[in-house]
Amino acid sequence: MTYCIAVRLDDGLVFVSDTRTNAGVDNVGTYRKLHVFTPAPDRLFVLQSAGNLATTQEVLDRIRRDLVDPQVAENLATVDHLFEAALYVGAISQEVTKAHSGAFKTTRDATATFIVGGQVGDEAPDILLVYPEGNYIRASDDRPFLQIGETKYGKYMLEIGIHTGVDFVTGLKVVLSSMMSTSRSNVSVGPPYDIGIYETGSHQLEQFRVPPGSPALARLEHFWGDRLRDLMDQLPPISPADFAVDAN
Amino acid sequence: MTYCIAVRLDDGLVFVSDTRTNAGVDNVGTYRKLHVFTPAPDRLFVLQSAGNLATTQEVLDRIRRDLVDPQVAENLATVDHLFEAALYVGAISQEVTKAHSGAFKTTRDATATFIVGGQVGDEAPDILLVYPEGNYIRASDDRPFLQIGETKYGKYMLEIGIHTGVDFVTGLKVVLSSMMSTSRSNVSVGPPYDIGIYETGSHQLEQFRVPPGSPALARLEHFWGDRLRDLMDQLPPISPADFAVDAN
Numbered sequence: 001m002t003y004c005i006a007v008r009l010d011d012g013l014v015f016v017s018d019t020r021t022n023a024g025v026d027n028v029g030t031y032r033k034l035h036v037f038t039p040a041p042d043r044l045f046v047l048q049s050a051g052n053l054a055t056t057q058e059v060l061d062r063i064r065r066d067l068v069d070p071q072v073a074e075n076l077a078t079v080d081h082l083f084e085a086a087l088y089v090g091a092i093s094q095e096v097t098k099a100h101s102g103a104f105k106t107t108r109d110a111t112a113t114f115i116v117g118g119q120v121g122d123e124a125p126d127i128l129l130v131y132p133e134g135n136y137i138r139a140s141d142d143r144p145f146l147q148i149g150e151t152k153y154g155k156y157m158l159e160i161g162i163h164t165g166v167d168f169v170t171g172l173k174v175v176l177s178s179m180m181s182t183s184r185s186n187v188s189v190g191p192p193y194d195i196g197i198y199e200t201g202s203h204q205l206e207q208f209r210v211p212p213g214s215p216a217l218a219r220l221e222h223f224w225g226d227r228l229r230d231l232m233d234q235l236p237p238i239s240p241a242d243f244a245v246d247a248n
Numbered sequence: 249m250t251y252c253i254a255v256r257l258d259d260g261l262v263f264v265s266d267t268r269t270n271a272g273v274d275n276v277g278t279y280r281k282l283h284v285f286t287p288a289p290d291r292l293f294v295l296q297s298a299g300n301l302a303t304t305q306e307v308l309d310r311i312r313r314d315l316v317d318p319q320v321a322e323n324l325a326t327v328d329h330l331f332e333a334a335l336y337v338g339a340i341s342q343e344v345t346k347a348h349s350g351a352f353k354t355t356r357d358a359t360a361t362f363i364v365g366g367q368v369g370d371e372a373p374d375i376l377l378v379y380p381e382g383n384y385i386r387a388s389d390d391r392p393f394l395q396i397g398e399t400k401y402g403k404y405m406l407e408i409g410i411h412t413g414v415d416f417v418t419g420l421k422v423v424l425s426s427m428m429s430t431s432r433s434n435v436s437v438g439p440p441y442d443i444g445i446y447e448t449g450s451h452q453l454e455q456f457r458v459p460p461g462s463p464a465l466a467r468l469e470h471f472w473g474d475r476l477r478d479l480m481d482q483l484p485p486i487s488p489a490d491f492a493v494d495a496n
Contacts, residue, residue, distance in 0.1 A: 154404075186400075208488035240454070
């Protein structure tokens with residue numbers, strides 16, 4: 001499986017993707033799920049992918065081919081708005097899924113879900129989730145984050161930690177807390193983690209990778225787990241007397 | 249949906265169930281999902297249920313009917329071991345599901361999953377998860393907890409907080425942390441929460457209910473959310489320089 005998070009902050013965007021893929025427990029691999037396109041100086045796109053790995057790879061290959069094919073009317077270099085990029089990715093995703101769906105037991109098996117984030121020209125940067133059906137939604141203003149893949153395990157951290165006014169430093173901590181909690185709960189999500197930080201107007205992505213077994217990651221994981229355990233201990237004792245209504 | 253947790257501690261068992269059910273967002277209800285049976289002085293059973301509400305109710309009704317039907321060879325009063333109680337519940341669950349499955353689109357729609365916990369005679373207390381297929385598993389020694397329903401949102405808290413040696417006071421805090429995190433992440437899980445505490449050898453369950461809107465619950469939720477947010481802030485800043493390998 002997969003876990004990708006994108007966050008829209010006041011000053012820009014933060015992306016984190018895990019890299020674990022599996023086709024059965026005897027076929028576990030590491031694949032990049034955070035992809036960057038800068039097809040013109042005035043624009044930057046980040047694509048995060050979840051779902052069928054073959055579909056996501058073919059979608060990326062077609063996007064790249066479209067960028068150098070003079071016959072193609074629309075590509076990431078020509079779109080005028082981020083939502084057009086999302087629709088473009090969604091249309092390719094639909095084409096690829098349909099091309100192979102006959103060989104799958106259910107249509108669902110061949111699908112992929114994407115997050116498309118970035119900035120086109122002077123438009124505000126944004127993040128959009130592209131469904132397998134080819135349509136999209138934006139992140140909401142109240143909860144300016146999107147998740148794809150194994151979204152449930154780490155949702156709570158994002159719910160309470162990501163809101164308007166969060167800066168890059170805090171946003172990145174919250175997102176990594178969510179990723180570490182998911183990785184601990186589900187072996188199909190794991191490091192290396194690819195991190196991208198986008199500052200509004202820069203049209204460039206600062207990227208780095210958190211490798212598995214790195215001392216800094218181990219320190220983070222221990223800090224997070226140990227302190228969370230302490231925090232649960234610090235909760236006031238739960239006593240029946242505190243709750244007026246009887247259970248029976 | 250539903251979220252139920254059962255934990256096996258050194259001194260006994262802890263059970264927490266939410267009470268929210270929904271058949272579409274326009275039909276949300278409150279139903280008890282933690283049920284207690286004490287069919288003889290030497291035994292106590294706790295049943296927690298998730299899945300099709302009609303199936304769970306008919307299963308409970310059949311269990312009660314079996315207890316007063318002299319024609320019935322096996323019931324919760326006659327079983328010699330907790331695993332036999334689990335198989336008995338599983339067999340009834342299978343019968344009920346099969347009786348109604350013809351009217352459902354898929355067999356899956358009519359199924360239910362149960363946790364059966366408690367103590368029979370002098371046997372060690374235990375908790376077992378009964379699958380819709382009628383078979384069961386115990387909680388493991390390393391992670392002595394079971395979950396049914398919406399299990400993903402609150403798994404991390406149990407993973408790091410529940411282990412051998414945890415006492416009732418701490419166990420209850422961990423379990424409520426998991427429940428509050430789930431409820432915040434998914435509106436299909438919510439209070440009242442039914443809590444049961446079983447002390448080994450007592451053959452009696454201490455029960456109480458945490459009602460929605462109670463000041464004590466609000467205090468717990470705020471403490472948990474606020475402190476967790478603080479904890480994320482306290483994580484050391486995540487800097488690319490800390491991670492040796494470059495992302496590209």
